[in-house]
Amino acid sequence: MKPIKSKAQIDYLKAKTKFEERSKILEARVAEEQKTAEVEQELMEKLVIETGFHNAFNDLSEAESELISWSHATIKHDKTYKDNKRPIDEMYEKLDVDPQMRARIIQLALRIR
Secondary structure: OOOOOOHHHHHHHHHHHHHHHHHHHHHHHHHHHHOOOOOOHHHHHHHHHHOOHHHHHHHHHHHHHHHHHHHHHHHOOOHHHHHOHHHHHHHHHOOOOOHHHHHHHHHHHHHOO
16 A cells, blocks of 8 residues: 655655656757757756746745645654654754755655655
8 A cells, every 4th residue: 555645745746756857858958959059058048948947946946845844844743853852943944054954854754654
């Protein structure tokens, strides 16, 4: 039986998949353009918009924030949180300054059932 996932987890996984797909498309387009000329900033910006990479990135960022918010609210009901409130809250406080902590919390949030 498959584990049940929350809406925040499902939305994040969908956004991540879309971002990865758009990233591959962008990479292919950049590689194609590089065959004929150097890819300058203006062309790169155009490709980012045309391939949907920009929108996929924004969607992923929004889904990450929702997942993190959901995980923080959800974990507060767990006994582990009550026993380790200070260190857990400190982890969440470091999200905006520590990309590794953000990635770690996202990975942990995906495991919450």
